Amino acid sequence: MEEKKRNEAYNNYVKAKIPKTRPWPSLFNSFLVGGIICTIGQGINDLIMLWFPNLAEQTAWGYTLVILVFIASFLTGIGVYDKIGKFAGGGSIVPITGFSNSITSPAIEFKHEGIIYGICVKMFTIAGPVIVAGIVSSIIVGLVYLFI
């Protein structure tokens, strides 16, 4: 009985402490920031195509994504991406820059646990499931296409 009461009190406490995001401003912010990140990506891609017109479209996209990943990783390192993330929510998670951030951020945070068990292990806490899901589902799709 005592325990039940205590759990209830604790749950209420947690509920009160969870930061509440007001839906409408956060939706607008995520739209704005997500749109801007994608537009920057398009700008980088167009610049690459302009400077290297002989490049295949697929290759140009490869460079674009690597550059975006680099920028996001650097911004995470100097602590700017977290600030963008607080403002943008989903707008900074869904683009490929969010994927990059999700790898760099824990790598830096757990650096003090050492290079192997800190950086190398922890960098996959979020990216790991993403890569696993991607690999498994793409293999399934490939096998399905084998038979149709």
Place this chain on the structure above:
Amino acid sequence: MYYLWVFLIGGLVCMLGQVLIIYTNITSARILVTFVLIGVLLEAFGIFDPISEFAKAGINVPIIGFGASLAKGAIGAVRARGIVGAFTGGLEATAGGIAAAVLFAFIFALIFKSKTKS
């Protein structure tokens, strides 16, 4: 002019992520997994390319594009090399992004200190 489409569609896709956060309280790992799977499905059903045609970076920069290239790579390799392609194609197509993310994360983790504690 297509920059407007890039902005609008990219913004909408990212807003969808925010909608998921607000109404289901899911974590960022689940969001990324969800969107990668969406990308794989879109490519598998052949819907991704028509969208990509006019949305360009608006659909390729979100992690949906990552999922789509995984599936595209797997499908292409299966057609070219048979069953082994299902295993090699996906990662081959996305290796650049993954390798870059891991390399930069490693380098910057060595250089920078955690900002949250200070």
